[in-house]
Amino acid sequence: MILWLLGGLGSPQAQTNFTETYKKAYAFTTTQPDSALYWAHKSLPLAYTPQQSYDANYLLAYTAYKLCLPGLAIQGYQKAAQIAPNTTKKYKAINNLASTYLAIGDYKKADSLNKQSIAYFAKQKDTYSLSYAYELKGMILKKQDNDSALTVxxxxxxxxxxxDAKNIGIAYHELAAAFVHFGLKDSAVVYQRKALKNYPIKTPDRIALQHTLLAKYLMFNKQIRQALPHLQAAQKLSKRPLTELLWCHTFGLYLSRLNAPNRTRQVFARCDSLLVRALAAAPDAPTRKAISAQAIAMYDDALKLKTLPNSIRLSYQGQLKLAQKNLKFANKTLKLKEDYYSQQLGSVGLPRDNQPTQSNKGWQGVIVGLSVLIGLAGVAFGWRIRQRNKQVPVPTPDPIAKENALVMEVVHVLDTKGIKLKFIDQEAVRLLCRGESYSKIGKELNEKGDTTKTRLNRFAKNAGYASMLELIKTLRNT
Structure with a gap:
């Protein structure tokens, strides 16, 4: 009887189940967002209170947004807003929902939702939240080419x-980018200097990025010589691949402005090499999308230069088309991924207010046995304290993480044999791991299924396996 009474979702055990599952999801957000998404979904049916339901849906939406899965992000933020335990949390979810609509280009919807958040935070005199809601409004206006973004x-x-003075550097950074967008380059330089001085994240990569952007804005403002010290400062710092790529490109622009064609060719050739390597090393579609988007911006910048050597101009016109094609493919891959995740995760629906979840049916029995629960209150309280001090178990692999690991194992095996698997072929392997037919895979890749099959099997045979399916089967069984 005691075990039955403590078995409902309202019990300490149920609360611990939610807490442990939610903590697993939260722990994965920065390292393995795929796993974070999986565990956030797992925590939904374990949520008993509106706060827990809100937290689970909000985290699911946040992780989906990071994974460039806007459909799931919209679903999660909408449900978080519906179940929010208080009005402030509701409008924070609504503002993030607006941000998601901005990301997919639905500026009208983004603006409408953002206005709701601004009105609420202004009425509540919540200056902190209001500042971030206005920041989003500025970004929406910039995307709409409305220069009132600068006032906002x-x-x-x-x-x-x-x-929030400690984070003011980010606001300076956004304003500088807006000034560049509207062609006010001298103002962009002023605020990018402030961003460099006040940027809150002091990692070498972030500081290198701020130096590089300032150098770029100085060149746009025809202050060529002043750009060099910032390029030199950034060169000495450790940088992530995307920042290294941006620095190299900016240095190429600098040399082109100095009318040094031979050196410009060398640096832009290195940019091309860095871009190819970054794309080849991209672990997932969101990374590939970010790289392709940056490549498009880089080529656009370069093609605007009157001093760009003709040979580079012709090359970059072709490279721009390729980058646009890569971006289109990354977006298509992400759409496939979102469809797959939706199937794997199933419904992310929440119970209606005041309606018991599927897992808390025992709670109604607890009400009937209230007198027994009162007698057990002391025991339950002590049990809660002990459970609170327990460590969260080490997260176990989930299906989505296993799939990613299997694809990466295939890539690694082939790499050891000197076979570099392109991103498009990695996605073909991923679909093959899911049991899709070559006919369907070929259709997704805009080629004949037999062409895909021949190519993948050739890679596998060169690595010593009869076929790609045999390689996958072997790795699954080890």
Missing amino acids: LHKVIRLRQQV
């Missing part, structure tokens, strides 16, 4: 100085 982002700086 100035307001963000004033608010941020009052309530």
Whole structure:
């Protein structure tokens, strides 16, 4: 009887189940977002209170947004807003929902939702949240080519100085980018200098990025010589591949402005090499999308240069088309991934207010046995304290993480044999791991299924396996 009474979701055990599952999801957000998404979904049916339901849906949406899965992110933020335990949390979810719509280009929807958040935070005099809601408004206006974005982002700086001065460097950074967008290059330089000085993240990569952007804005403002010290400062710092690529490109622009064609060719050739390596090493579609988007921006910048050597101009016109094709393919891959995740994760629905979840049927029995529960209160309280101090178990692999690991194992095996698997072929292997037919895989890749099959099997045979399916089967069984 005692075990039955403690078996409902309202019991300490149920609360611990939610806490442990949610902590697994949260722990994976920065390292393995695929796993974070899986565990966030797992925590949904374990949620008993509105706060827990809100937290689970909010985390699911946040992780989906990071994975460039806007459909799932929209679903999660909408449900978080519906179940929010208080109005402030509701409008924070709504503002993040607006940010998601901005990311997919639905500016009208983004603006409508963002206005709701601004109105609420202004009424509540919640200056901290209001500053971030206005920051999003500025970004929406910039995307709409509305220069009132500059006024809004100035307001963000004033608010941020009052309530979150330590992060004001990010506001300076956004305003500088907006000034560049609207062609006010001298103002961009002023605020990018402030961003460099006040940027809150002091890692070598972030500081290198701020130096590189300042150098770029100085060149746009025809202050060529002043750009060099910032390029030199960034060169000495450790940089991530995307930042290294941006630095190299900016240095190429600098040399082109100095009318040094031979050196410019060398540096831009290195940029091309860095881009190819970055794309080949991209672990997933979101990374490939980011690289392709940056490549498009880089080629656009370079093609605007009057001093760009003709040979590079012709090459970059072709490279721009290729980058656009890569971006289109990455977006298509992400759509396939989102469809797959939706199937794997199933419904992320929440119970209606005041309706018991599927897992808490025992709670109604607890009400009937209230007198027994009162007698057990002391025992339950002590049990809660002990459970609170227990460590969260080491997260176990989930199906999505296993799939990613299997694809990476295939890539590694082939790599050891000197076979570099392109991103498109990695995605073909991923679909093959899911049991898809070559006919369907070929259709997704815009080629004949037999062409895909022949290519993948050739890779496998060169690595010593009869076929790609045999390689996958072997790795699955080890």
